[in-house]
Amino acid sequence: MxxxxxxxxxxxxxxxxxxxxxxxxxxxxxxxxxxxxxxxxxxxxxxxxxxxxxxxxxxxxxxxxxxxxxxxxxxxxxxxxxxxxxxxxxxxxxxxxxxxxxxxxxxxxxxxxxxxxxxxxxxxxxxxxxxxxxxxxxxxxxxxxxxxxxxxxxxxxxxxxxxxxxxxxxxxxxxxPGTEGSFLAPLPVSALSGVGPATERQLAAMGIHTLGELAKASPRELEGALGVTGPRLVVRAAGRERSRVAERAVPDEAKSVSNERTFDHDLTAAAELRAAILHVASMTGRRLRRRGLAGATVTLKLRYADLRVRTAQRRLGSPTNDEHVFGPVAVGLLSSLWSEGTPVRLVGVGLS
Missing domain, CATH: 3.30.70.270 (Reverse transcriptase/Diguanylate cyclase domain)
Structure with missing residues (x-):
């Protein structure tokens, strides 16, 4: 509507x-x-x-x-x-x-x-x-x-x-409210975030092509095919998900603060990755300042398209919560984790 x-x-x-x-x-x-x-x-x-x-x-x-x-x-x-x-x-x-x-x-x-x-x-x-x-x-x-x-x-x-x-x-x-089921039902399962090509093929093999069909599927059968994600997909396809809009809470005694971003498409170019790192660093800096925290060890995390995860760290001379200071350091760690053309799915930047 x-x-x-x-x-x-x-x-x-x-x-x-x-x-x-x-x-x-x-x-x-x-x-x-x-x-x-x-x-x-x-x-x-x-x-x-x-x-x-x-x-x-x-x-x-x-x-x-x-x-x-x-x-x-x-x-x-x-x-x-x-x-x-x-x-x-x-x-x-x-x-x-x-x-x-x-x-x-x-x-x-x-x-x-x-x-x-x-x-x-x-x-x-x-x-x-x-x-x-x-x-x-x-x-x-x-x-x-x-x-x-x-x-x-x-x-x-x-x-x-x-x-x-x-x-x-x-x-x-x-x-x-009340119309979400009819809105979702005719859409293909691929319209649901988190349903990639592999999951779409698995669902198709079970005769499930639309969100309406997914909403009526057996949670137990879906769990057998997709693990714990299966029953969650059934709930989401039916429009019954309960969502909480809020940043993840970070305890006052937290030893580290970080942010991550998963991309809709794999990043393969150095310029893209550098830009992504600086953006994620800015979100981490904002969270640090909001909580009155600072850190002296920078961590860069990459998750590749094949789901492998690699991290690298570098210690700063003094604690900071300024992304203009620790962001370039995170970018500098890129060369130790990544080679040009390797597809990256997720970028994370943390300070501890």
């Missing part, structure tokens, strides 16, 4: 939103370079150095270009595109401004990547205003920054995430 839903219908129960910035990196580049507006813009590594596309503007997507595509292929599809390596510091700056907009509406904001965040606007928790009205205001305030976002609103994270992808760019898709 899109924006045509009337606020008069009200909202009963949890209200969880997912804000997704539209073609974020490319949108920032078009904001900062007005002459690029309306043109196909590709942010990514060089086609001559086996780079990959990080983000493609909607103009470039019309040619079939998408994120994680080899740059050489993107150049063949869209030879007249404007290419840029990107400016990650600028992207972080705009992302922080967007997160400030969310934080002004509710203290329950869970940033999951530089361009995505869940937020809780359950009526009566922090505001008596309609969740739909709040989402409209958020979208308008983001637009005033010069970039756009799409928002999904539902009773939990699963519904909000899928809804946010229904109407892009600049969409607001509202799934009212």
């Amino acid at each position: 899109g924006e045509r839903a009337h606020d008069i219908l009200g909202w009963d129960g949890p209200a969880v939103g997912l804000l997704d910035l539209d073609a974020f990196f490319a949108s920032v580049e078009q904001l900062d370079h007005p002459e690029w507006r309306g043109l196909p813009v590709i942010v990514g590594g060089s086609a001559d150095r086996r780079g990959v596309v990080s983000t493609a503007s909607y103009e470039a997507r019309r040619y079939g270009v998408h994120s994680a595509m080899p740059s050489a292929q993107a150049r063949r599809l869209c030879p007249d595109a404007v290419w840029t390596q990107g400016n990650f510091a600028r992207y972080r700056e705009v992302s922080a401004a967007v997160m400030d907009i969310l934080s002004a509406e509710t203290p329950l904001v869970e940033q999951v990547s530089i361009d995505e965040a869940f937020f809780d606007v359950t009526p009566g928790r922090f505001s008596r205003e309609s969740p739909i009205g709040i989402c409209r205001r958020i979208r308008a305030r983001v637009a005033s920054l010069g970039v756009s976002c799409s928002i999904g609103l539902g009773v939990n994270k699963t519904v909000a995430k899928i809804a946010s992808e229904r109407d892009k760019p600049r969409g607001l898709t509202v799934i009212f």
Whole structure:
């Protein structure tokens, strides 16, 4: 159900939103370079150095270009595109401004990547205003920054995430409480985050192709096929997931503070990885400062596409909680863990 839903219908129960910035990196580049507006813009590594596309503007997507595509292929599809390596510091700056907009509406904001965040606007928790009205205001305030976002609103994270992808760019898709089952049922199982190609094949072998079929599946059979993840998928496919939007609590006596990000596509280019490390480091620094903590040992963690995990550490001269100090140190650890072209699924940065 899109924006045509009337606020008069009200909202009963949890209200969880997912804000997704539209073609974020490319949108920032078009904001900062007005002459690029309306043109196909590709942010990514060089086609001559086996780079990959990080983000493609909607103009470039019309040619079939998408994120994680080899740059050489993107150049063949869209030879007249404007290419840029990107400016990650600028992207972080705009992302922080967007997160400030969310934080002004509710203290329950869970940033999951530089361009995505869940937020809780359950009526009566922090505001008596309609969740739909709040989402409209958020979208308008983001637009005033010069970039756009799409928002999904539902009773939990699963519904909000899928809804946010229904109407892009600049969409607001509202799934009212009680309608999540019918919304999810016809969708393919691949629409559920966490269901990759391997899981999709396993489900297909069991005759399960849609979320409606998954919702009716036997949790016991799914557990036998997929382990503990199986029954959870059944609950999520039915729209019955209970979501808590909040940062993971870190005890006051914590010996370390860290942040991780799992990427939708594997990172294979050095520029992408360096940018990702600096972004994750900025989130770790923010968490450290919020808790009044500092650390002197930097840890970089990488999880590869084959699920192997490697870590490296380096001790600083003195404790800090400034990502501008420990972030470059984390980047410096990259060469000891990774070689060009090796696909990386997750990046983590910690301070202890």
